[in-house]
Amino acid sequence: MSDTDGKKPLGLRGGLRSGQVKQSFSHGRTKNVVVETKRKRVVVPKPGARSAAVKPAAGTPPGGDPKKRPAGLSEAEMERRLKALRAAKAREAEEEHRRREEELKRERERQRRREEAEAREREARERQELARRKAEEEARKQEESRAGAGRRAPAPASAPAPASAPAPAPAPPPAGARPGGRPAPRKGEREREQRRDGKGKAMRDGGGRRAGKLTLNQALAGGDGGRQRSLAAMKRKQERARQKALGGSEPREKVVREVQVPETIVVQELANRMAERVADVVKALMQNGMMVTQNQSIDADTAELIVEEFGHKVVRVSDSDVEDVIKTEEDRPEDLKPRPPVITVMGHVDHGKTSLLDAIRNTKVVAGEAGGITQHIGAYQVETGDGTVLTFLDTPGHAAFTSMRARGAQVTDIVVLVVAADDSVMPQTVEAINHAKAAGVPLIVAINKIDRPGADPDRVRTELLQHEVIVEKMSGEVLDVEVSAINGTGLDQLLEAIVLQAELLDLRANPDREARGAVIEAQLDVGRGPVATVLVQNGTLHQGDIFVVGEQWGKVRALVNDKGERVKSAGPSVPVEVLGLHGTPEAGDVLNVVETEAQAREIAEYRREKAKEKRAAAGAAATLEQLMAKARADENVAELPIVVKADVQGSAEAIVQAMEKIGNDEVRVRVLHSGVGAITETDIGLAEASNAPVIGFNVRANASARKVANQKGVEIRYYSVIYDLVDDVKAAASGLLSAEVRENFIGYAEIKEVFRVSGVGRVAGCLVTEGVARRSAGVRLLRDNVVIHEGTLKTLKRFKDEVAEVQSGQECGMAFENYDDIRKGDVIEIFEREEVERRLD
Secondary structure, eight states: OOTTTTOOOOOSTTSEEEEEEEEEOGGGOEEEEEEEEEOOOOOOOOTTHHHHHHSOOTTSOTTOOTTTSOTTOOHHHHHHHHHHHHHHHHHHHHHHHHHHHHHHHHHHHHHHHHHHHHHHHHHHHHHHHHHHHHHHHHHHHHHHHHHHHHHHTTGGGSOOOOTTSOOOOOOOOOTTOOTTSOOOOOHHHHHHHHHHHHHHHHHHTTOGGGTTOOOHHHHHHTTTSSOOOOHHHHHHHHHHHHHHHTTOOSOOOOOOOEEEEOSEEEHHHHHHHHTOOHHHHHHHHHHTTOOOOTTSEEEHHHHHHHHHHTTOEEEEOOGGGGGGGSOOOOOOGGGOEEOOOEEEEEESTTSSHHHHHHHHHTOOTGGGSGGGSOOSOEEEEEEOTTSOEEEEEEOOOSGGGHHHHHHHHHSOSEEEEEEETTTOOOHHHHHHHHHHHHHTOOEEEEEEOTTSTTOOHHHHHHHHHTTTOOBGGGTSSBEEEEOBTTTTBTHHHHHHHHHHHHHHHTOEEOSSSBOEEEEEEEEEETTTEEEEEEEEEESBEETTOEEEETTEEEEEEEEEOTTSOEESEEOTTOEEEEEEESSOOOTTOEEEEESOHHHHHHHHHHHHHHHHHHHHHHHHTSOHHHHHHHHHHGGGOEEEEEEEEESBHHHHHHHHHHHHHSBOSSEEEEEEEEEESSBOHHHHHHHHHHTOOEEEESOOBOHHHHHHHHHHTOOEEEESOHHHHHHHHHHHHHTTSOOEEEEEEEEEEEEEEEEEETTTEEEEEEEEEEEEEETTSEEEEEETTEEEEEEEEEEEEETTEEOSEEETTOEEEEEETTOOOOOTTOEEEEEEEEEEOOOOO
16 A cells, blocks of 8 residues: 555645735836745535534544544543533524423414404394394384374375275385395485495405595595594594403492592692593583683582592592591590699889899809890799799890780780889889780789889889789789899899799690690701791690691701700690791791691691792782782882891891880881791892892991992991890881971061162162071061062172171161062061981881
8 A cells, every 4th residue: 555545745835925016106107026925724524424523433442533623622522522512513403492382382272362452343233233123113103103104194085994894905115125124224324324335345344444534536526425533533433442442441440439528629630630531520510511621620519529420439628628637635634633733924124123033043144144135935944942832934024015015915824913112003014914914924023123222012012903903902803022133122022922833823734645835936046047936735746746836847866954954845834945947937826736847837837838828828919909909008108128137036027016106297217028047148138239238237237238238338247135126227217208498587687768779670778676687597478477588688788888787776787589579568587497317207
């Protein structure tokens, strides 16, 4: 056997092959380049190699024939590759089988749905055919009955037929009559049947999708003479057919809902509450004669009719029902427990109310008050020697704090009226007596300052009789105690009288219920936010309680007692500072605890809306004529606009009330804005727009507000005593008053002779009979004691010299400015005008 049998000799011919390529360049230049080409090796498998690889011959190893195995592969690697190949082929076969089964299943499902849809359509056609036949039968019967009535009408006029006469033969059916005795339909019915049959045939032939479309030929030819269905109608029909095919044609059961109907409701909201389409609700309203849109409101009666028409139940509610969550039920007698009395100290300013409380509490509150007078309501608790707890409210005595005193009288159990023995009854004393009577609370008179030299307690008792306050020493029922806050005289007797009065009242409250209290004072603290001083009247206020107070709501974040200590809860008759409000409430608002934040928020929003409506109604109540009359009346009234910011709500309210009292028919003070808290840039902007000063009562402007005020020239005034504030505003308002002009008569002169001087005119030769005549003064010409001219002097001469004045008893010459009608015997009255500055009372 030769070495070359069946094999090609080894060589380098299969590698690189060299050759030459001729390259052409510009300008006719050429170049021969030697290139080498590498031939690609192509492996062509022999026939049967694939089957041999997949199905190895018997006796071959698992990895296949080693001679035919690719180079570099071991038997194990070859075996793994073959296994992967077989697994892939099996997976493909399995997926193909599964795909065929799913396709077959889908085809069966489509066939089932198709058959069901055809069955339903067949049933529907049968029902339609049955209904049509029934309608035709009824129409035929009605036609026969009308025809029989027409034949019976002329019967009495004709002779009766003999009984033995044979029955007439039935008339032949008219032309066009249908078999079975049914009359032929009229033309309109026949056209409708033809159209219905044509459409049914088109649907059966698969042309239902084109049946409702209008082509150009149909439009020109007129079609079948009837109106074609619109595209929207076709779409609705296709949608119904699709739902029918999916088995959704069963009518759903009507869901009856309880619909809450308030006093007024928007149509769209009513539809949402009924879960009905807005278009259906608007349609029902229009059928009832109301042309409204979905965004308009309707009243409760109309909404009730619509709800009943749609088959729902009506639940009438009112907007005020949101406040029903506040529990107002009466407490059971066995739940009531004794509570401390609330004592309000009232009286005239500087009669020693705060000093008396300081003596009872052993504190120095009056030393910290600006000007030594109280300008806020203070709430304190005092424990007596025998362990009795008393709650005191200290009210301001200044005239501007009327509303504070009224508020203190409304939340109190006992009023202690402090009257200075050396000053007796004063205006605010009388006001405090009236507040106590209006509130219906008992009164205890504390005659203070009995240590003063001019003290006269009996005079105080006598003057109280004029205001129907009869003390025990005057055979009355009102307790009176003589005290001295400086020396501490009579304090024990005063506390005994208070405790005795409280025992007579038998004050009780239920501490085991939701808290209810009154806001004594409210302020906006820089570090703590809105803070309200609340006197709990019933129940217990806990930390974490959700409450609503007036138009504000919040959650109790912290409770601080009168000593500045944090507490977890506050029972009846306990004054505390409440932190956690979302806004500053009004002093005098009632605090109520509710269950959830949603309820508190809803109540607060309702109250804000009612307050807004009330303000709008008050503004809209005036007619156009009234507004015009007011504008004409205010045309000559000067206004002093101001912006007021105070530390607490009660002070701001008192300042606004004091400002409203300043003024007369010519000038008044208008408060543009009043609020609680520091002076801000917004206040400066408002003051600048109205050219108004900003008044800060116990508050200061922040840095940015001071900067803006300096830039825009807005005046900021700070006060800590309400006396000074009222006096300064009154002085500023007085500056707007026009000065009062007064006339001072300084002399009289009598005209002795009248001369005519060239270049001057008529000159009166006069004798000054009284006073003095001045060149700069005003003059009046009197004739028979009647003023006929008022003006000024053109010239005043003594002999030939111009002089400034002429004394009494001397003669002079006078000429009037722009007036020549002077006669002998007239009297000249000489006067001077003086402007006097006016001030408000």
